[in-house]
Amino acid sequence: LEEALLWEKGKKGRSAFSMPQQDVPEADLDASLLGAAPDFPDLGEVDVVRHYTRLSQWNFGIDTGLYPLGSCTMKYNPKINERLAATPGIASAHPLLPELSPGMLRILFELQQFLAAITGMDAVSLQPAAGAQGELTAMLMFAAYFREQGGQRRRILIPDTAHGTNPASAALCGFKPVPLRSGPDGILDPATVAAEMDEQTAGIMLTNPNTLGLFEENIRAITDIVHGAGGLVYGDGANLNAVMGIVDFKRCGVDAMHLNLHKTFSTPHGGGGPGAGPVCVVKRLEPFLPVPRIVKTAQGYDLHSDAPASIGRMHAFFGNVSVLVRAYGYILSMGPQFLKKASQLAVLNAVYVREQLRDTLELAYDRPSLHESVFSDKRQHAFKVSTLDMAKRLIDHGYHPPTVYFPLVVPGAIMIEPTETECKEDLDRFIAVFKEIAREAETDGERLRQAPTRTKVRRLDETRAARTPCLIG
Amino acid sequence: LEEALLWEKGKKGRSAFSMPQQDVPEADLDASLLGAAPDFPDLGEVDVVRHYTRLSQWNFGIDTGLYPLGSCTMKYNPKINERLAATPGIASAHPLLPELSPGMLRILFELQQFLAAITGMDAVSLQPAAGAQGELTAMLMFAAYFREQGGQRRRILIPDTAHGTNPASAALCGFKPVPLRSGPDGILDPATVAAEMDEQTAGIMLTNPNTLGLFEENIRAITDIVHGAGGLVYGDGANLNAVMGIVDFKRCGVDAMHLNLHKTFSTPHGGGGPGAGPVCVVKRLEPFLPVPRIVKTAQGYDLHSDAPASIGRMHAFFGNVSVLVRAYGYILSMGPQFLKKASQLAVLNAVYVREQLRDTLELAYDRPSLHESVFSDKRQHAFKVSTLDMAKRLIDHGYHPPTVYFPLVVPGAIMIEPTETECKEDLDRFIAVFKEIAREAETDGERLRQAPTRTKVRRLDETRAARTPCLIG
Amino acid sequence: MRYLPHTPDEIEQMLAAVGKRQLDELFAHIPEDCRYRGDIDLPDQLSEWDLLRRFQDLGPQLSLASARAVLVGGGSYYHFVPEIVRSLAGRSEFVTAYTPYQPEMAQGTLQAIFEYQTLTARLLGMEVANASIYDGASALAEALLMALRLARKKRTVAVSAAIHPHYRQVVRTYLEPGGFRIIELPLDETGRTDLTSLPPPDELAAVALQSPNFFGVIEDMVDAAPTVHDAGALLVTCFTEPFAYGLLRSPGSCGADIVCGEGQSFGIAPSLGGAGLGMFACRMEHVRNMPGRVVGETVDLDGKRGFVLTLSTREQHIRREKATSNICSNQGLCALTAAVYMASLGGTGLRRLAKLNYDKAAYLKNGLLASGARLLYRGPTFNEFAVRMPAGFKEQRRRLMERGIVAGLPLDGFDPALQDAYLFCVTETVSRSIIDELCKEVQS
Amino acid sequence: MRYLPHTPDEIEQMLAAVGKRQLDELFAHIPEDCRYRGDIDLPDQLSEWDLLRRFQDLGPQLSLASARAVLVGGGSYYHFVPEIVRSLAGRSEFVTAYTPYQPEMAQGTLQAIFEYQTLTARLLGMEVANASIYDGASALAEALLMALRLARKKRTVAVSAAIHPHYRQVVRTYLEPGGFRIIELPLDETGRTDLTSLPPPDELAAVALQSPNFFGVIEDMVDAAPTVHDAGALLVTCFTEPFAYGLLRSPGSCGADIVCGEGQSFGIAPSLGGAGLGMFACRMEHVRNMPGRVVGETVDLDGKRGFVLTLSTREQHIRREKATSNICSNQGLCALTAAVYMASLGGTGLRRLAKLNYDKAAYLKNGLLASGARLLYRGPTFNEFAVRMPAGFKEQRRRLMERGIVAGLPLDGFDPALQDAYLFCVTETVSRSIIDELCKEVQS
Numbered sequence A, B: 001l002e003e004a005l006l007w008e009k010g011k012k013g014r015s016a017f018s019m020p021q022q023d024v025p026e027a028d029l030d031a032s033l034l035g036a037a038p039d040f041p042d043l044g045e046v047d048v049v050r051h052y053t054r055l056s057q058w059n060f061g062i063d064t065g066l067y068p069l070g071s072c073t074m075k076y077n078p079k080i081n082e083r084l085a086a087t088p089g090i091a092s093a094h095p096l097l098p099e100l101s102p103g104m105l106r107i108l109f110e111l112q113q114f115l116a117a118i119t120g121m122d123a124v125s126l127q128p129a130a131g132a133q134g135e136l137t138a139m140l141m142f143a144a145y146f147r148e149q150g151g152q153r154r155r156i157l158i159p160d161t162a163h164g165t166n167p168a169s170a171a172l173c174g175f176k177p178v179p180l181r182s183g184p185d186g187i188l189d190p191a192t193v194a195a196e197m198d199e200q201t202a203g204i205m206l207t208n209p210n211t212l213g214l215f216e217e218n219i220r221a222i223t224d225i226v227h228g229a230g231g232l233v234y235g236d237g238a239n240l241n242a243v244m245g246i247v248d249f250k251r252c253g254v255d256a257m258h259l260n261l262h263k264t265f266s267t268p269h270g271g272g273g274p275g276a277g278p279v280c281v282v283k284r285l286e287p288f289l290p291v292p293r294i295v296k297t298a299q300g301y302d303l304h305s306d307a308p309a310s311i312g313r314m315h316a317f318f319g320n321v322s323v324l325v326r327a328y329g330y331i332l333s334m335g336p337q338f339l340k341k342a343s344q345l346a347v348l349n350a351v352y353v354r355e356q357l358r359d360t361l362e363l364a365y366d367r368p369s370l371h372e373s374v375f376s377d378k379r380q381h382a383f384k385v386s387t388l389d390m391a392k393r394l395i396d397h398g399y400h401p402p403t404v405y406f407p408l409v410v411p412g413a414i415m416i417e418p419t420e421t422e423c424k425e426d427l428d429r430f431i432a433v434f435k436e437i438a439r440e441a442e443t444d445g446e447r448l449r450q451a452p453t454r455t456k457v458r459r460l461d462e463t464r465a466a467r468t469p470c471l472i473g
Numbered sequence C, D: 001m002r003y004l005p006h007t008p009d010e011i012e013q014m015l016a017a018v019g020k021r022q023l024d025e026l027f028a029h030i031p032e033d034c035r036y037r038g039d040i041d042l043p044d045q046l047s048e049w050d051l052l053r054r055f056q057d058l059g060p061q062l063s064l065a066s067a068r069a070v071l072v073g074g075g076s077y078y079h080f081v082p083e084i085v086r087s088l089a090g091r092s093e094f095v096t097a098y099t100p101y102q103p104e105m106a107q108g109t110l111q112a113i114f115e116y117q118t119l120t121a122r123l124l125g126m127e128v129a130n131a132s133i134y135d136g137a138s139a140l141a142e143a144l145l146m147a148l149r150l151a152r153k154k155r156t157v158a159v160s161a162a163i164h165p166h167y168r169q170v171v172r173t174y175l176e177p178g179g180f181r182i183i184e185l186p187l188d189e190t191g192r193t194d195l196t197s198l199p200p201p202d203e204l205a206a207v208a209l210q211s212p213n214f215f216g217v218i219e220d221m222v223d224a225a226p227t228v229h230d231a232g233a234l235l236v237t238c239f240t241e242p243f244a245y246g247l248l249r250s251p252g253s254c255g256a257d258i259v260c261g262e263g264q265s266f267g268i269a270p271s272l273g274g275a276g277l278g279m280f281a282c283r284m285e286h287v288r289n290m291p292g293r294v295v296g297e298t299v300d301l302d303g304k305r306g307f308v309l310t311l312s313t314r315e316q317h318i319r320r321e322k323a324t325s326n327i328c329s330n331q332g333l334c335a336l337t338a339a340v341y342m343a344s345l346g347g348t349g350l351r352r353l354a355k356l357n358y359d360k361a362a363y364l365k366n367g368l369l370a371s372g373a374r375l376l377y378r379g380p381t382f383n384e385f386a387v388r389m390p391a392g393f394k395e396q397r398r399r400l401m402e403r404g405i406v407a408g409l410p411l412d413g414f415d416p417a418l419q420d421a422y423l424f425c426v427t428e429t430v431s432r433s434i435i436d437e438l439c440k441e442v443q444s
Helices: A045-057 A079-085 A100-119 A131-149 A166-172 A192-196 A218-227 A283-288 A321-357 A378-383 A387-396 A422-445 A445-450 A461-465 B045-057 B081-086 B102-119 B131-149 B166-172 B190-196 B219-228 B283-288 B321-357 B378-383 B388-394 B424-443 B445-450 B461-466 C006-015 C025-029 C047-062 C083-089 C106-124 C135-151 C165-178 C220-230 C242-246 C284-289 C316-322 C332-370 C393-402 C432-443 D007-018 D023-027 D047-060 D083-089 D109-125 D136-150 D165-178 D221-230 D242-246 D284-289 D316-322 D332-370 D393-402 D432-443
Strands: A123-125 A154-160 A177-180 A201-207 A232-239 A255-258 A278-280 A293-296 A301-304 A372-374 A414-416 B123-125 B155-159 B176-180 B203-209 B230-239 B257-260 B279-281 B294-295 B301-304 B373-376 B414-416 C157-162 C181-185 C203-210 C235-237 C258-262 C278-283 C295-299 C305-309 C384-388 C419-424 D156-160 D183-187 D204-210 D234-239 D257-261 D278-280 D295-301 D305-309 D382-390 D422-423
Touching: A045 D083, A045 D332, A079 A321, A079 C083, A079 D047, A100 A123, A100 A255, A100 A278, A100 A293, A100 A301, A100 A321, A100 D047, A123 A283, A123 A414, A131 A166, A131 A201, A131 A232, A131 A255, A131 A278, A131 A283, A131 A414, A154 A166, A154 A192, A166 A177, A166 A201, A166 D165, A177 A192, A192 A218, A201 A218, A218 A232, A232 C157, A232 C165, A278 A283, A301 C203, A321 A372, A321 A414, A321 A422, A321 D023, A321 D047, A378 A387, A378 A422, A387 A414, A387 A422, A387 A445, A422 A445, A422 D007, A461 D295, B045 C083, B045 C332, B081 B321, B081 C047, B102 B123, B102 B257, B102 B279, B102 B294, B102 B301, B102 B321, B102 C393, B123 B283, B131 B166, B131 B203, B131 B257, B131 B279, B131 B283, B131 D393, B155 B166, B166 B176, B166 B203, B166 C165, B176 B190, B190 B219, B203 B219, B219 B230, B219 C284, B279 B283, B321 B373, B321 B414, B321 B424, B321 C006, B321 C025, B321 C047, B378 B388, B378 B424, B388 B414, B388 B424, B388 B445, B424 B445, B424 C006, B424 D432, B461 C295, B461 D432, C006 C025, C006 D393, C025 C235, C083 C332, C106 C242, C106 C295, C106 C305, C106 D136, C135 C157, C135 C165, C135 C203, C135 C235, C135 C258, C135 C278, C135 C284, C165 C181, C203 C220, C220 C235, C220 C384, C235 C242, C242 C332, C332 C384, C332 C419, C332 C432, C393 C432, C393 D221, C419 D007, C432 D305, D007 D023, D083 D332, D109 D242, D109 D278, D109 D295, D109 D305, D136 D156, D136 D165, D136 D204, D136 D257, D136 D278, D136 D284, D156 D165, D165 D183, D204 D221, D221 D234, D234 D242, D278 D284, D332 D382, D332 D422, D393 D432
Parallel strands: A154 A177, A154 A201, A201 A232, A232 A255, B155 B176, B155 B203, B203 B230, B230 B257, C157 C181, C157 C203, C203 C235, C235 C258, D156 D183, D156 D204, D204 D234, D234 D257
Antiparallel strands: A123 A278, A255 A278, A293 A301, A372 A414, B123 B279, B257 B279, B294 B301, B373 B414, C258 C278, C295 C305, C384 C419, D257 D278, D295 D305, D382 D422
């Protein structure tokens, strides 16, 4: 069924809002300041309710089914955390009146401690509003560090298995990204790093586990090389869900890393956000963390802004607090034991799917992998069936497709991350469907190329959207 | 997409429940009392969430679209009332500790007053949990009244346009229903009543407006006849939504009536309940109302059970309080002005649909009607298309069908009640679709007979369900 | 008004389309002497915000919300409700749907109710359950009416004195106008119903027991069933706390013919006692005499599984005055809520949680007995029990109340002979430290 | 653990299927010297109920929840939020979806964001808006970076001293490592930005103003636009209170080139300042330099209307280090919430509510002036204004606080010169009686 756009509905004079009383006299306003009333449609409450109810029905979420988007960690989002975030005392806390909400500062302070404990790092800032802003924060800190060291460095090393936003974040801070090729086994060779690392190079941005789902086993050798040349190591923690309680990032030699609370700590993705991308650092980078910092005092908790080396402020206030609160709830629900268990089962699920599908799809790198595994459409080329076709065909079976065509090092990549919250039956069903699709690819490729057919719209013309952009109605 | 039954899912040992700590010693239990653990499936939280999320997607509600079920008053259910009912102080009130929740008694007392004001009646009981229990309550009061009068009466008059549950409710109280035929104009002729009313007859059960959407214009003459013979008049208030602030039921001569809060007062129907069916009575029936009654005292509100003439208790506690609270919120949101307006617009919408469809469908009675109008499939007989076929075809267009084959006095009845919360565009679209279906009936009847085709299941075999009942899995 | 979408223009257009000039004309045919005079005497319309404030202002009066522990049951129980139950049962597609008369558009409600019926039947050890009726009290009344229908000419039912007093009142209300006779069965010193002097078989249609009964005592249903059947009657059992059957033998396995009761414990807020959930189950052979809605499995035109309301021949619109009862709805959303709750617990979880209720109640019982309380009855109990408290408890209870602990329900309101007797209920919501605090206060 | 569905049996089966005996073996390839030693130092797992209790125990510390009125804005505003906004934006299909990379499965999110973009552009009088970015502060920083990209060789931006101090700090953080120069523009005595001494055109890329500014004063954007354009710069305007544009001329209609700000006022809870909503709009000619996601309309294979993420060539996975910015998400759910809120108000409603904010703030302003307060600046204001309060107000404010009224934000924390100066904000949530009570206290 169709649903018109908002402004194709409604009638001037309707309202879905309960207008409060005009209990004060009307005040004059200089005519030169007065604008026309915004050209919004006027809708009744029923109109609004039906509009968004219908829209919601065209969406697929974690609550609808398996969502094995590689590198995105689409795990179940506990409902109780939604309720906690809506607690009146939390929802109504004013950012310029923290003294009236001391409980909030306590939550934030404790969350910082939790994240430090989980990663092994020393200090944390919760300000970054998303993973990419977390990266940016870390890069700003690197820049500030070298500024303070007296020698600004301009280059930074970024392997081809790093997350897509890494180069852009580095570039924003004046670093020139130097791409590094990963080895034939999908992980980075220390020699490659040694060849590029020098006194002009700020360091390296490493995603570990990397976007192939592989642990960078040479990380200690690599970080030693970087540190040896006076450089710093940034760790992209987007894949932390694979290694909680298993890997200690400080021991690995990481100096700064960001986390994605909306991945590992199960806050909902909301169709694109809000997320949260806290940054964890080692002691020597602590002075550069954003202000204000939350400190514990004899009386309770307080804000501390007197930090001359700090990069400054990353967010108008304290970051995406409503997201932070959910992550805090999640960590407390899991405790140390079940966080580790979550990582173990996330890896078990991924490895299980890899083993069951290895005869069906071409495995990109056949070596021990963690929370996700990357395949390609190599075997389907003969039938003129692509990764995209298989992905779209999964939709007809009620599954969200895996991440496709990423990472770029694997042509036609299919990147499957089931996460730990999926049960065996559901994985078995998904595997069976994928096998069936692969068989279909051999016998009835056209069916795949026409997929999806059961959705509200068929394949959309993305080229047209980009060539002649229509961005508002 | 399919969704298995609960017990076709899950795995022993899973749980979606956060088990509290065993903080006390285990206690022994006599083995002879111990049962086997219930044979329920064990599911994880994700399983449960996905199961019911998917089930919900197979349902059509008011929030999904137009739901013009005649006699059911499917109007929009305001979301704010859901929140009010969930207020912790309300949700946690214990029925045997009302002294700890005096605010609750105040709400109930005020709601009684509101309902009395709206109907024009004198006293109210909120205990009945549904319309049918409200009818039963009134009939029990009639029986008690005549018992007290010293002469039990056995007969009760019920017109063929009354609601379906009326005869059963009367029979439960020992009354023998005497059916009355409505006149050729769809309303009751006083002469018909006079012919059957006598000193053995307890009175009459009148639905007004009746189930044809017509106002019983002779009601004063009818109630005079009944009262003249010492009888009582029961008014079924299921259709109150047509006449709030317009009709005074006490002036009409009604002695007792029930209301459906889930219809007129917009509490959600919940797929079949819970509803609420308060009973409003005139002074002389007040002594027979169920106990406990809520009374106002100098200190606040109290319960009063010392009422020797009372029929007794209808509900373990106070009725469906969580429903009552929503109705209380609705009435306060509307105020006297908008309640009346709601009735006016409900009638306007119904009459508008009637006039737009009068050339398409056969109008059962062509006379002034109120909140609903009744058509038939007479004109479609020629094409071998029935009411059912047209109803099912509406589903393919995203509409819930009207009430069909009721009332029984109209063969192939199609009973349309749009309610006041539908806007003109939506009604126009519905009308256009119905006209198109009528055209289709002439040219492509098979398409209608095959409808619906866009739903999860096609037409279901109801005969098989009844002949070989499979009621549990 | 945000719920009324009509603009003045539209009202005019629509009036024109139906040949009227004013809204009032739509009602011109209503006789003058039926008309409402003046405006309805109601408070003025409140905005959404004023309405919220009004409820918040009631807040301070609504004190149970902030209690630390309420050790009171008596037909309405405090249990933990997982947030998923609230959020799933609150989905608007469930909440705003009507009775599933058009099954193709209501497979969600229908499958959920079919599953509810199944879980209910399994819990109670019965062959079939209906889609629910109003509450535990009316369920019992309907069960007895059903037994009387089945027994045809017999006109007497015997009801245990340990059935919840309010339930017995409702039974009386329902049965009296039909002229049926209700006999009350006394209790023995263990608090169980004494079945030694039942009326003669040609009169007695049914015997009704509650287990655990109002005083918390678990009836001996294994013994009761043959006794009742030997007396030519059907055994009707009811309950107020369905959690008991997570631990105890199910009534069906003990031989009950009709089982009914209140399901509020399964995820439904107390809300001053409503909306609740009348659970109702019986043996398959009696299904066509069962009151209330029922959902059945069937197939569609393609042979695909689907669900419909069924056995409606029992209902009102077909048989009218001969219907099995006048009930034509169910507590749909409450049944759905209970199903989500039961699904969340699972069999393993329900057993564990029921056991925890039992253990905690036993812990308090032992604590109180050690502090000078005496049992009212010595029969076995589940999560409720009745005790006579030592002198001074009234004042102790007041002090505990000030500290947010509601310590038991005084029973003298039900029976003046029960002076100093209190009914205590302990669920999983009561922590050991609360129980210890309570016992310490009683010892003081 | 209820979020982990694996039973011990299943773990064993799955391990067997992948050729392992224990879970640990899955990590065998991780070098010893990278390993986590011991258990994570975290509190033990809490049950759902203990977690709820923990938050409730924080409750007494979370006192703003029970305030009667909070007359503080400064970048985070209290407005009434209709329950439908909460319930619709909370639908799990919206909440638990990922970025709409597979548009066929995400038309709900995509259409909603397309509508959000449209309403935002209309509100701000701009030609195009993006799908939102983090918050008002980073939106301003991104806007200035965008202006610098458009201006190519110019490396200076001028920023009004009346822009929210925190926003200016974020701008500094973002711009400093690039070596850009930031000039601060002073205020005149009306509280508006003094544009009389802008840097030379060959240096100046952009001028940034906030209107209403941090002190609540409405900038004269009609005059500012030509001045800025004559100086060869782009006019970037920002806001913290989008409600202002329900009443005032939109920045677009005044000639702004890039408009951005914080959208929290539109239905989003303050939550200690986040998650918020960075609204961002510009002229169509600059769209390919705009940071952040954007949704566009297109057609499917059958020519049917549909929506997709588009212009992704600007983004990171294609251009990597040459991307317009590093942003690869949006505040999706916050944008959706704002769209539902704007749709609920409608144009008529937004105008009325904005005017009511204006009227109430004027009422308080007059009341305070009559009670001895002096305006900090005399320029026109919307729903916020800054005043110097009479001696003794500190104590009065404390007393009001005890009565649940938070009377203004002290400004001395931002600038020691602003001793005794307070920023007051009055929205529709503050009733006249509160305002009267406040003024009476000040007069006392």
